Amino acid sequence: MPHRLSDRHLSVLALAGVVIALGWILPNAYFLRIATLVWIFALATLGLTVLIGQAGQVSLGQAGFLGVGAYAAAILPTRYGLPPLATPFVGAFVSGALAFLVGRPILRLKGHYLAIATLGLGFLISLVLTNEVGWTGGPDGMQVPRPVVFGVSLSQPSTWYWISAASLLIGAWLVLNLDGTTTGRAFRALRDSEVGASVMGIDVSRMKLRAFVLAAVYASVAGSLLGLSNGFVTPDQSSFLQSVELVTMSVLGGAHSVVGAILGSAMLVLLPQVLTVMQDYETLVLGAIVVVVMIFLPSGLVPALVDLTKRLTR
Amino acid sequence: MSSLRAHDVSIAFGGIKALDGVGFDVMPGEVLAIIGPNGAGKTTLFNVVSGLYRPTGGHIELDGRGIEGLPPHRLAGMGLSRTFQNLQVFTEMTLIDNVLVGRHLRERHSFLGDLFRLPSVARENDTSRKRAGELIRRVGLEGRESAIAGTMPYGALRRLEIARALATEPQVLMLDEPAAGCNPFETRELAALIRSIADDGRAVVLVEHDMRLVMSISDRIVVLDRGRVIARGAPADIRSNATVVEAYLGRLGAEEAARA
Numbered sequence: 001m002p003h004r005l006s007d008r009h010l011s012v013l014a015l016a017g018v019v020i021a022l023g024w025i026l027p028n029a030y031f032l033r034i035a036t037l038v039w040i041f042a043l044a045t046l047g048l049t050v051l052i053g054q055a056g057q058v059s060l061g062q063a064g065f066l067g068v069g070a071y072a073a074a075i076l077p078t079r080y081g082l083p084p085l086a087t088p089f090v091g092a093f094v095s096g097a098l099a100f101l102v103g104r105p106i107l108r109l110k111g112h113y114l115a116i117a118t119l120g121l122g123f124l125i126s127l128v129l130t131n132e133v134g135w136t137g138g139p140d141g142m143q144v145p146r147p148v149v150f151g152v153s154l155s156q157p158s159t160w161y162w163i164s165a166a167s168l169l170i171g172a173w174l175v176l177n178l179d180g181t182t183t184g185r186a187f188r189a190l191r192d193s194e195v196g197a198s199v200m201g202i203d204v205s206r207m208k209l210r211a212f213v214l215a216a217v218y219a220s221v222a223g224s225l226l227g228l229s230n231g232f233v234t235p236d237q238s239s240f241l242q243s244v245e246l247v248t249m250s251v252l253g254g255a256h257s258v259v260g261a262i263l264g265s266a267m268l269v270l271l272p273q274v275l276t277v278m279q280d281y282e283t284l285v286l287g288a289i290v291v292v293v294m295i296f297l298p299s300g301l302v303p304a305l306v307d308l309t310k311r312l313t314r
Numbered sequence: 315m316s317s318l319r320a321h322d323v324s325i326a327f328g329g330i331k332a333l334d335g336v337g338f339d340v341m342p343g344e345v346l347a348i349i350g351p352n353g354a355g356k357t358t359l360f361n362v363v364s365g366l367y368r369p370t371g372g373h374i375e376l377d378g379r380g381i382e383g384l385p386p387h388r389l390a391g392m393g394l395s396r397t398f399q400n401l402q403v404f405t406e407m408t409l410i411d412n413v414l415v416g417r418h419l420r421e422r423h424s425f426l427g428d429l430f431r432l433p434s435v436a437r438e439n440d441t442s443r444k445r446a447g448e449l450i451r452r453v454g455l456e457g458r459e460s461a462i463a464g465t466m467p468y469g470a471l472r473r474l475e476i477a478r479a480l481a482t483e484p485q486v487l488m489l490d491e492p493a494a495g496c497n498p499f500e501t502r503e504l505a506a507l508i509r510s511i512a513d514d515g516r517a518v519v520l521v522e523h524d525m526r527l528v529m530s531i532s533d534r535i536v537v538l539d540r541g542r543v544i545a546r547g548a549p550a551d552i553r554s555n556a557t558v559v560e561a562y563l564g565r566l567g568a569e570e571a572a573r574a
């Protein structure tokens with residue numbers, strides 16, 4: 001269907017337009033840093049768009065994989081002399097393998113039980129990163145060596161803006177690709193009815209595992225980019241709170257939607273910056289905003305906006 | 315040779331025997347009806363045969379190969395598909411996408427190939443869409459291809475499940491109460507559809523309470539009551555079988571059967 005093809009490509013092009021425009025407009029390093037964080041968290045959240053939004057499986061341990069990716073960027077160059085720019089790939093491989101091994105048993109669980117099991121997984125990873133002081137530097141975290149390309153050290157905020165933006169665009173393109181393929185349909189089928197899906201010949205546990213591994217790889221690459229662009233990592237990046245934040249980003253924007261993942265991440269990165277003027281009440285107000293959105297727009301911001309424009313243009 | 319054969323199948327739930335030594339077989343081109351009062355074990359029998367439940371005893375063969383204990387997706391690959399009494403439609407997907415899911419095993423695909431959208435994806439999609447469109451027409455849902463399944467009436471969803479099951483290209487198709495919620499006109503169309511599916515050379519197992527439908531299209535009938543087979547035979551025999559009339563049909567049902 002040529003019509004569908006252009007839809008997909010238009011979305012990526014529009015996104016590229018926004019990213020490039022912001023790269024030009026944003027006035028200083030501070031804003032570029034914030035935008036970089038949005039792209040990086042959006043990338044991690046896109047994994048959840050597939051896992052939660054398409055395949056209907058919850059993970060409350062996603063920050064664990066973010067942590068694996070971040071510490072891959074820190075540990076591999078310092079201890080094993082790996083080039084820093086190779087670390088996102090190695091980290092993604094490690095996270096994917098871990099998700100594959102752990103996913104097999106825990107993805108048999110459903111609903112709340114799966115949520116608890118993934119929470120436990122994230123907690124374990126966080127525990128290891130905090131306590132293996134000899135490897136990870138413990139609670140204080142560790143430095144991440146800057147990549148050096150042609151004798152130039154990559155530490156400029158603008159450099160990391162473009163690297164993270166390009167990663168997000170590739171990540172979004174891949175997720176959009178899944179829509180309307182055998183795999184994409186199988187994910188959505190098992191979300192709606194596992195029994196129905198299995199009778200149609202879909203190996204349900206295998207499909208869930210694929211979504212889980214994909215989400216882990218996305219989180220891991222995001223974690224590596226976070227470490228590389230910040231120049232340091234801490235175990236906080238793998239904490240339970242960080243996992244909850246990732247799920248919130250996904251659900252707030254609209255769990256099915258690629259644009260929703262980006263919007264949700266933008267809100268959760270930007271609001272705390274805006275709300276710092278409220279000092280002690282910052283978290284309270286942020287929480288209230290999330291609760292209000294979820295009560296009035298239960299399917300998330302982007303689906304609600306799409307509905308609204310449909311109604312207005314009819 | 316028979317397509318599907320179940321022999322001495324039993325299953326118990328917490329001490330209650332839902333199926334007790336049930337057997338049946340069905341050949342290609344044949345409609346076998348399984349009837350019986352509410353709670354007789356018809357759906358349970360479907361669940362056991364289609365791999366959702368593991369039988370506590372007995373033997374099930376598909377084209378001569380033992381299949382008990384195999385998961386549903388393997389059975390789908392071996393040519394067995396079914397519909398559900400309590401619909402298992404993909405409610406948030408369009409009708410055409412529901413049917414396309416049935417093409418899962420017919421589409422050559424790989425996870426990475428789909429992720430990078432290799433050119434083969436579009437080719438497979440074209441073939442599948444054509445097939446799915448034909449099936450949607452065959453069950454009488456043309457024009458509603460892009461409606462979201464969850465917004466469609468009950469009777470339409472029953473037919474959607476048939477189209478979806480046919481998309482797997484099954485040798486054996488099991489239908490659990492396909493006429494529930496259909497009006498008399500729809501039921502007549504359904505009868506013709508089911509008969510034509512069998513005439514294509516598929517084996518059809520039909521569970522249905524609508525006696526008129528059962529009597530008009532079945533080649534043979536198996537009657538279940540409280541987990542046991544109480545009668546089997548041609549429609550004419552079953553209609554006049556005293557045990558069946560008493561145990562299952564009751565007075566009202568007997569009148570209905572006589573009219574059918």
Ligand SMILES: Nc1ncnc2c1ncn2[C@@H]1O[C@H](COP(=O)(O)OP(=O)(O)OP(=O)(O)O)[C@@H](O)[C@H]1O
Pocket residue numbers: 327332350351352353354355356357358359399
């Ligand atoms: N998963 C289960 N757990 C416990 N009991 C069950 C289960 N499935 C079925 N049963 C019991 O097995 C018996 C047979 O139920 P089944 O649904 O197979 O009947 P049925 O013939 O399909 O009836 P109906 O015509 O109402 O659909 C019932 O007593 C039911 O309560």
Ligand SMILES: [Mg+2]
Pocket residue numbers: 356357358399
């Ligand atoms: Mg039943």
